Amino acid sequence: MNEKIEKVLQALRKNNMNAFYLPDSAAVCAAVRERLFDGCTISSGGSVSLKESGVWDILKDEKYCFYDRTRPGITPEEQEEVYRKTVGCDFYFCSTNALTEDGQLVNVDGNCNRISAMAFGPKKVVLIVGVNKIVPDLKAAFLRVKTDAAPKNTVRLNLDTPCHKLGHCVALEKTSDPDWTDGCQSPSRICVNYMITAKQRDPERITVLLCGEELGY
Ligand code: SF4
Numbered sequence: 001m002n003e004k005i006e007k008v009l010q011a012l013r014k015n016n017m018n019a020f021y022l023p024d025s026a027a028v029c030a031a032v033r034e035r036l037f038d039g040c041t042i043s044s045g046g047s048v049s050l051k052e053s054g055v056w057d058i059l060k061d062e063k064y065c066f067y068d069r070t071r072p073g074i075t076p077e078e079q080e081e082v083y084r085k086t087v088g089c090d091f092y093f094c095s096t097n098a099l100t101e102d103g104q105l106v107n108v109d110g111n112c113n114r115i116s117a118m119a120f121g122p123k124k125v126v127l128i129v130g131v132n133k134i135v136p137d138l139k140a141a142f143l144r145v146k147t148d149a150a151p152k153n154t155v156r157l158n159l160d161t162p163c164h165k166l167g168h169c170v171a172l173e174k175t176s177d178p179d180w181t182d183g184c185q186s187p188s189r190i191c192v193n194y195m196i197t198a199k200q201r202d203p204e205r206i207t208v209l210l211c212g213e214e215l216g217y
Contacts, residue, residue: 004101005210008134011103016200018207019103025053028128028211032058035126035207036091043067043086045094045114048156049128049216059093069113083113092122095216096197097149098141099133099208105197106141108150110190118197118206125206130215138196142180146172150190152217159188 005021012019022028032055036042042059043066050056059066067089068074069082086092094114098106105127109115118125135141146169154164162170162184169191171178183191200206 004134005131005212008099008101008103009210011101012099012208013103015103015198016203016206017103017197018204019210020207021210021212023212025211025213025215028209029054029058031209032093032126032128035124036064038063039065040090041065041067041085041088042091042093043069043082043089043117043122044092045117046070047093047095047128047216049095049130050093052215053128053211053213055093055128086113086117087121089117089122090124092117092125093128094118094125095128095130096133096208098135098144099129099210100138100141101134101136104138104141105195105208106138106145107195107197108142108145108191108193109195110188110192112193115193115195119195123205127206127208128215129208129210130213131211132214132217142194145169145191146178146183148217153190154188157190159186159190161186161188161190 009019042064067082067085069079096105096107107115135144151163151167154161170184171182
């Protein structure tokens with residue numbers, strides 16, 4: 001574990017979040033299994049990091065009650081029901097768009113089910129975060145959203161936004177230092193609500209499993 005990672009872990013703990021470093025995805029999966037219990041209720045964000053790390057496959061184990069809003073054949077009504085049930089879940093799994101060196105999580109959502117669950121509802125929130133998500137500060141975090149997370153997610157979700165074609169937010173066409181919330185006029189815009197997760201009141205609710213591998217975007 002290098003100095004930067006140690007600094008991030010300490011900063012997260014100072015912000016009342018549990019934080020652990022795991023060298024690889026196998027270690028992350030073991031840490032996830034340790035936390036879950038038979039019959040626990042789970043929901044999640046649509047996260048590439050969960051899939052790449054193998055955590056997604058654990059959540060689907062029939063020992064657990066996983067409300068999967070992406071399950072093939074799910075109807076809009078059933079998806080809505082998943083969002084309602086998420087509030088009362090034992091666990092919520094997701095990643096983060098960026099993790100600052102002073103221990104803050106930055107996330108920008110379009111549908112906003114993920115940032116809602118991170119902020120309130122599920123008893124425990126567990127984040128699977130690759131080292132590629134670490135940035136120096138909030139400014140770099142929002143820039144990361146505009147140059148990496150959002151463009152790649154619009155490609156993944158096949159959304160008609162300027163960043164899908166440009167590879168970066170349209171706001172960066174005007175200036176290299178745009179306002180955090182500046183962006184496109186697209187009806188498919190995924191930058192709708194902007195959340196900074198800072199110091200928590202409950203020191204047991206949020207856990208960050210920081211993986212030594214690069215995961216997601
Ligand atoms: S505001 Fe629009 S163009 Fe900019 S990153 Fe978000 S979705 Fe892409």
